[in-house]
Amino acid sequence: LRERLASAARYSPDAASAGRRALRNELLGLIALSAPDSGAQLAEAQFAAGDNLTDRLAALAAMTLIPGEAREALIARFAKTYAAEPLVLDKWLMAQALIPESGTLDRVRSLMQHPAFSLTNPNRVRALIGGFAANLTQFNRTDGEGYAFLAEIVIALDRTNPQVASRLLASFKSWRMLEPRRKALAETKLGMVANTPNLSRDVADIAERTLA
Structure with missing residues (x-):
């Protein structure tokens, strides 16, 4: 066919x-x-x-x-x-972030050091970090490292782009539907974000509403 x-x-x-x-x-x-x-x-x-x-x-x-x-x-x-085409490289980053394998988190961390990536570029962040957050098997790893990684990025990004940080944090919105182990791990990382001093209004609002 x-x-x-x-x-x-x-x-x-x-x-x-x-x-x-x-x-x-x-x-x-x-x-x-x-x-x-x-x-x-x-x-x-x-x-x-x-x-x-x-x-x-x-x-x-x-x-x-x-x-x-x-x-x-x-x-x-x-x-x-496609090295000279930024929008296509966004798709390249996302394709790798969506790989449903246990090594994907390490791949994403490595790609953050790639010359094409910058935490100050919203499109790059949405492609790589947002792509990972949409990778259901790897974001929801049983060891909680997917949640820990996203929480770290949200806290770091909140200092420069709270709008993008808050959108990433919204990836936790379904945490109550998880089985007990993952649910507890996700709640812990959400609490870590919520308790971070001097959070922007955007991120603090998402964290509070998600935990409520």
Whole structure:
């Protein structure tokens, strides 16, 4: 089915073409999950042949699901290809922050040292840190390190951009729905934020309402 959706025509943004691309790219993601070796080959081929950002981003997203050297090579290749395009690098950062693996938190911490990242750049923060907060398996790690990391970032960011910090803190909004262990860990980190001296009104308000 995925091959039947391929088109030899030049890229077109019309609805029918966009729909075919979307379905074809969804199928690529499913192949990556069910048959990693084939998925990696298809993702590499799609990236190499891609004549539009949509297909190349889909290739990157599919490859992030497949651990190994091929993934890291494509991640590096994508960054090099789009090094001069900040908005595309935001998507590159987010794709890595969403990897559903235990090593993702370390990856995110490492990416914070990347030349493309700055805690003073709201778009970068939303892409990398916000992306991690949306990564349900890793933000909600059983050891609580996902909660600790986000709380640390919120406190640090509150000094320079309380609006973005408060939006990140809102990622805790569903903490009461968690099972007891995670719930307790999340509540502890929320309390740590709430008890930080000299919080901005934005962050203090979110912390108080989330804990109420």
